[in-house]
Amino acid sequence: MKSLIILLLSCFTIMSCGDSSTDHLEEPTKIIQKQSVVFIAGIDEDDNSFYKNAKAHFSQQNIIVVEDLHALDAIISWLNKNADDKVYDQIHIVSHSNPWRGMALLTSEDGARITATSLKNSTLPKPNGGITENTKIIFHSCGLGANKDLMKGLKLAFSSGVSPSLYASEYFNIFGGKYASHYLxxxxxxxxxxxxxxxxxxxxxxxxxxxxxxxxxxxxxxxxxxxxxxxxxxxxxxxxxxxxxxxxxxxxxxxxxxxxxxxxxxxxxxxxxxxxxxxxxxxxxxxxxxxxxxxxxxxxxxxxxxxxxxxxVMNTYEPAEYTAPDIMHARLYSQF
Structure with a gap:
């Protein structure tokens, strides 16, 4: 099994708990750590280097990289286990996908590829911390943004009390290009x-x-x-x-x-x-x-x-440059 690779943690914010009055002892300050994580959820086959290139791309950023989990239930369990005093800012999931077979990511270790049907018929752990209404879950999966039913199912899978925002593109995700490390x-x-x-x-x-x-x-x-x-x-x-x-x-x-x-x-x-x-x-x-x-x-x-x-997809204003994969760009990404 490949080992867990942990890079630099992202910035954190400090939130104060309790009354600020000086008439009594203040409760200890609670540190809430704000972090992002990427799951490289697959293994390259033959001469395809999609996952290798994605790992190289995200390893250059201020983000935790996890590369030994290839099933949705394992990803949710990892998030739950590592959620103590943490708030997830962005959760990236890198997985092959196509419009006909759904995602290469499995529902469980011995489960099926994720489709709208297999997801509906699976039993997954519920998120129990770390995910808030401000959390952004970003799927780097080719064409996934066009699969509305599947994205709705994934949103339900990551929602428990609060509902994060999910993002996916209808375009192909390319990692390790000659002219950009990630483009659509x-x-x-x-x-x-x-x-x-x-x-x-x-x-x-x-x-x-x-x-x-x-x-x-x-x-x-x-x-x-x-x-x-x-x-x-x-x-x-x-x-x-x-x-x-x-x-x-x-x-x-x-x-x-x-x-x-x-x-x-x-x-x-x-x-x-x-x-x-x-x-x-x-x-x-x-x-x-x-x-x-x-x-x-x-x-x-x-x-x-x-x-x-x-x-x-090229930059409209700089035709020689690739358009950055900006999740807030409505033409590039669908939000669910």
Whole structure:
């Protein structure tokens, strides 16, 4: 387990308790410590350095960095345990997220990814100190600000007697960029069955039809994997998997699904699976479908690749500079 990294504490304020009269002994002055904390709530995989870069960014600030908690219940418990004589000014939570699968942050160590549904069905500890109506909880999670239902659920999770303000952006959060350690980027999406790309020319025509008002060089964007110049559009890709298991009473009843078309037909005939794909919002044909069986269990697996063009959000008044990720900027962040 990674150790807890504690950096410099933020400034504190002194609040006086009791009567100020000199006719009797004054009660001791109570020191209320005001602090901020960031939870690096995940581990990088493959060549992705999102969490590493976020840690480096926040380590340069006057803030506590916690990097060994990857579940919401553990984060709330940590806040409760460390709340004695403290008031949390800002609570930052860094976690992968996308509009289709919710957050990579889990509800509990053995729980599910956080979605509006999984959050509603989970049992979490209640905040019991340190969080006030002035506390700002800031999620650095791509596109999370667009998920209103999930943000409302997270607000409830952090509310107990008092209700803090929550902030999240509809844009992508980028840490460790060439020209800024943290900035936001507007995403544009196009999908294809994993390992079966039709090619960037076809995908550029498709994304141009999807975003007719963007007027961007899509072919260049989809073929560029990193920032080339300040503010230049580039692309990033990730996969979204679907895994289902169906248990039959008799293995002989398992249907023979020997092609992608037969698998998709089977999914359409099953209301539960068809509805799950409908909620996901990604066309069925954009997945690479496979099936297998083991005893009485039929396994259906699908995987789609999301090719995302990212346009950095630039400063309106200084076009060569990135816009600072200011949570009070209504165009950049939604408040809940």
């Amino acid at each position: 980027a507007q995403p544009f999406y196009v999908f294809y069955p994993t390992a079966n790309s039709p090619g960037n020319k076809t995908l550029s025509r498709e994304i141009a039809q999807k975003y007719p008002n963007a007027n961007l060089d899509w072919l260049t964007a989809l073929g560029t994997r990193e920032e080339t110049t300040s503010g230049a559009i580039y692309s990033y890709r990730f996969n979204i998997p679907v895994d289902w298991e169906i248990v039959f009473e008799d293995a002989s009843k398992i249907p023979e699904l020997d092609s992608a078309d037969s698998i998709m037909d089977y999914i359409l005939e099953n209301d539960e699976f068809a509805f799950a794909l409908y909620e996901l919002g990604i066309p069925m044909e954009k997945f690479r479908w496979t099936s297998s069986s083991e005893g009485p269990i039929l396994k259906i697996q699908g995987k789609t690749t999301v090719l995302t063009a990212l346009m950095p």
